[in-house]
Amino acid sequence: MPKQNPQNPQQLVLASASPRRLDLLGQIHIIPDQILPADSDETPHHQERPNDYALRMACEKALLVANRLAGARTGAFILAGDTVVAAGRRILPKAETEQQARDCLSILSGRRHRVYGGIALCSPGGSLGHRLVTSHVRFRRLSALDIDHYIDRGDWHGKAGGYAIQGLAARFVRAIDGSYSNIVGFSLYDVAAMLDAAGWRGTDQLPSQTLPSA
Incomplete structure (x- = not known):
């Protein structure tokens, strides 16, 4: 792996307004x-x-962001992600109303569901790398009071599947199989691996480490 050069950092653009993804990357x-x-x-x-x-x-x-920046910026990496909560083949919405959130929580109550995290990285040369990460989450059975209390807190707004696992909804989760950070917004392991493989080096990045051969 090439060594980090703090004097020549490479630009990274996050194609997301999600504060959760920004916080995760900062970790x-x-x-x-x-x-x-x-x-x-x-x-x-x-x-x-x-x-x-x-x-x-x-x-x-x-x-979309790479095309928007074409001609305005060179040498930039574009990182994007999308989180989807699925009950079977059903895509649950990013809840924008209380009723949507109630419907999502009712569907997820007492059952196992999947959280898919799509990650895409456009490199300066124009190549597009992508990964799909899957996490499994099992909720305990929720009472009407559980749902009412959660709705009143407002944690559901804009969240895929009507819940944020890093908030009050953590008390609903019986088990997780897979990446926790993927459920929050980005699988950090996969994001770091993709950036390393693409050759991105930032000023505040931890040095890459090469694993010993088997």
Whole structure:
């Protein structure tokens, strides 16, 4: 792996307005130089599978921002992500109303669901890398009082599946199989691996480490 050169940092653009993704990146010393939301159409295609939808949205967001910056910035990496909560083949919405949140929580109550995290990275040369990360979450059965209390707190607003696992909803979670950070907004392991593989080096990045051969 090439060594970090603090005198020649490479630009990183985060194609997301999510404060959760920004906070997650900060945990592993990845600091975007610019935040530029893609503002893409997030309508699922007819009969689109949740995993395909998550990956498609991440790629579209990265490409939209990369195209917007063409001619205005060179040498920038564009990082995008999308989080989808799925109950079977059903894509649950990013709850914008109390009723949507109630419907989501009622569906998730007492059952296991999947959280798909699509990650896409556009490199300065124009190549597009992507990954799909899957986490499994099991909720305990929720009472009407549980749901009322959660709705009153407002943690659900704008959240995929109507909940934020890093908040009050953590008390609903019986088990997790897979990446916790993926459920919050980004699988940090996969983001770091993709940036390392693409050759991105930032001023505040921890040095890359090469694992010994088997």
